[in-house]
Amino acid sequence: MSSMQVLHEPYQSAMEVFTPEQRTKHHMRGLLPATPLSPEAFEKRILADFDAETDPLKKFLILSDLADRSLHLYYYVITRNFGKLNPFIYTPTVGLYCQKYHLCHRPKRVLYYTLRDEGHIDEITSNWPQKEVDIVVMTDGGRILGLGDQGANGIGIPIGKLALYCAAAGSDPEKVLPVQIDVGTSNMKLRDDPLYLGLNQDRLRGDAYYAFVGTVVESIHKRWPKALIQFEDFGMVNALDLLDIWRNKILSFNDDIQGTGAVTLAALINACRARGKTVKDLVNDRILFAGAGSAAVGIADAIVAGMVVEGVPKEEAVKSFFFVNTKGLVGKGRTDLNPSQIRYQRQDFPGGTDLIATAKAIKPTIVIGVSGTPNQFTEELVSIMKENTPCPIIFPLSNPTSQAECTAEQVFAWTGGKAVFAAGSPFAPVTKDGVTLHTNQCNNMYIFPALGLAAAKVHATRVTDRMLYRSAAALAEQVSEEEVKKGILFPPLSQIRDISHKIATAVVHEAMDEGVVPEPPCKKEEVHEWLRTQMYDPAKKLAEL
Ligand SMILES: O=C([O-])CC(=O)C(=O)O
Numbered sequence: 317m318s319s320m321q322v323l324h325e326p327y328q329s330a331m332e333v334f335t336p337e338q339r340t341k342h343h344m345r346g347l348l349p350a351t352p353l354s355p356e357a358f359e360k361r362i363l364a365d366f367d368a369e370t371d372p373l374k375k376f377l378i379l380s381d382l383a384d385r386s387l388h389l390y391y392y393v394i395t396r397n398f399g400k401l402n403p404f405i406y407t408p409t410v411g412l413y414c415q416k417y418h419l420c421h422r423p424k425r426v427l428y429y430t431l432r433d434e435g436h437i438d439e440i441t442s443n444w445p446q447k448e449v450d451i452v453v454m455t456d457g458g459r460i461l462g463l464g465d466q467g468a469n470g471i472g473i474p475i476g477k478l479a480l481y482c483a484a485a486g487s488d489p490e491k492v493l494p495v496q497i498d499v500g501t502s503n504m505k506l507r508d509d510p511l512y513l514g515l516n517q518d519r520l521r522g523d524a525y526y527a528f529v530g531t532v533v534e535s536i537h538k539r540w541p542k543a544l545i546q547f548e549d550f551g552m553v554n555a556l557d558l559l560d561i562w563r564n565k566i567l568s569f570n571d572d573i574q575g576t577g578a579v580t581l582a583a584l585i586n587a588c589r590a591r592g593k594t595v596k597d598l599v600n601d602r603i604l605f606a607g608a609g610s611a612a613v614g615i616a617d618a619i620v621a622g623m624v625v626e627g628v629p630k631e632e633a634v635k636s637f638f639f640v641n642t643k644g645l646v647g648k649g650r651t652d653l654n655p656s657q658i659r660y661q662r663q664d665f666p667g668g669t670d671l672i673a674t675a676k677a678i679k680p681t682i683v684i685g686v687s688g689t690p691n692q693f694t695e696e697l698v699s700i701m702k703e704n705t706p707c708p709i710i711f712p713l714s715n716p717t718s719q720a721e722c723t724a725e726q727v728f729a730w731t732g733g734k735a736v737f738a739a740g741s742p743f744a745p746v747t748k749d750g751v752t753l754h755t756n757q758c759n760n761m762y763i764f765p766a767l768g769l770a771a772a773k774v775h776a777t778r779v780t781d782r783m784l785y786r787s788a789a790a791l792a793e794q795v796s797e798e799e800v801k802k803g804i805l806f807p808p809l810s811q812i813r814d815i816s817h818k819i820a821t822a823v824v825h826e827a828m829d830e831g832v833v834p835e836p837p838c839k840k841e842e843v844h845e846w847l848r849t850q851m852y853d854p855a856k857k858l859a860e861l
């Protein structure tokens with residue numbers, strides 16, 4: 317590679333941060349101004365640009381343009397400022413980015429497999445320049461956050477998720493692959509836009525859809541048999557079906573079902589601790605879901621698994637759950653349900669009642685929003701909850717912030733500050749009568765980067781239910797007794813690297829115990845230290861360029 321190519325290659329370039337020695341090594345005399353910047357000085361400059369901008373999408377683009385110029389400087393800045401920058405590489409801003417992706421498109425390091433490429437799938441796979449791939453995040457754009465079908469614009473999500481893999485857990489950015497499967501879109505606003513860049517046709521469905529996705533998955537698996545595939549933001553039925561098809565064939569998981577399930581279980585483990593109870597006591601709760609899609613099923617499955625581990629019989633555990641979707645309560649007489657929803661269908665309540673009527677009938681103590689519908693959690697709903705519990709647990713989990721079922725301000729106003737609150741996107745803490753009330757971000761970013769890193773690094777053959785359960789438990793136990801009493805459910809994002817490291821260790825231990833690691837890289841007691849040696853460190857990498 318010529319010196320000019322090194323300077324312009326995002327994997328190789330440290331731009332003005334190249335030291336005099338690196339400039340000599342890469343024959344760069346004359347290609348850069350005289351004075352090198354330290355990484356810290358560069359970081360200050362970027363943050364000043366970032367702070368001066370008020371438009372969130374432009375803030376997002378300042379960071380993403382940096383990633384396109386120098387990946388290691390990008391991760392240097394992101395890892396050192398994770399709490400502050402995370403909302404601008406991920407939810408909520410990544411939602412805006414997806415909606416506008418076609419209007420601010422720059423060529424990215426991503427792969428698009430489109431229906432037009434049938435017969436050329438392996439060729440596309442072989443076009444990826446990197447020899448090794450550890451992690452693939454794949455979407456078909458069918459259900460992007462709570463924003464519905466975003467077609468080919470959905471690629472913003474795999475890009476954002478993989479940025480978190482590298483920043484939050486230390487996956488190697490040279491070994492991650494974002495994939496968009498473009499099978500058309502039912503989003504007419506995009507299709508009517510002459511600047512839309514994806515396939516302008518209706519979304520493919522049915523057997524042909526599964527066959528096409530299958531060809532892509534197999535092609536990727538053939539080239540990188542040890543890579544982990546994370547399915548992300550597929551429509552509900554496709555997500556559930558694809559998970560069923562692939563989870564026992566290749567190393568894969570669905571983040572919206574299993575990642576969201578695990579992180580919400582962690583939140584509930586700690587909400588139970590705050591009450592002086594454990595997850596098995598959830599048999600005495602009524603957990604009402606707004607939404608009955610893949611996230612609802614995934615969360616309920618994860619909580620049931622957690623209760624079963626603690627000795628609650630499964631038939632008892634499922635009785636705590638109630639799902640309401642656009643057609644009302646998933647109850648007796650509903651004939652429009654898929655097999656996953658049928659597992660939670662109530663035979664003791666008539667199907668079809670709306671959220672409020674259901675709440676009046678069942679007296680919920682916990683509500684979880686996964687409907688993508690803002691304002692669904694109302695004061696009326698919360699006042700019904702207050703009749704049944706002194707401290708309602710209220711989790712509006714839909715993303716981005718604009719789709720959350722209610723806000724933190726509302727919850728604390730309606731409950732006089734007596735609620736445990738967690739949302740999928742970040743909410744600022746609320747101050748009431750001089751007391752700071754904690755808002756928690758219950759987002760799968762606490763789980764998937766560590767889970768995926770762990771599974772991929774030890775070449776696990778599967779992501780098992782117990783690995784998911786351990787990831788939730790390992791996350792929950794990183795919050796102290798005093799913190800949970802204050803309504804804090806998660807450790808601070810500023811410590812995400814350490815948090816992920818501990819979760820990854822627990823996941824590897826579990827995977828080794830379950831025998832899904834054919835060739836363990838070290839002894840069990842050495843896993844934590846071994847993982848440290850495997851985690852990408854941007855400062856170290858910059859020095860080595
Ligand atoms: O991306 C996020 O913030 C969480 C998530 O998976 C989703 O909402 O689909």
Ligand SMILES: [Mg+2]
Nearest residue numbers: 461548549572
């Ligand atoms: Mg998702």
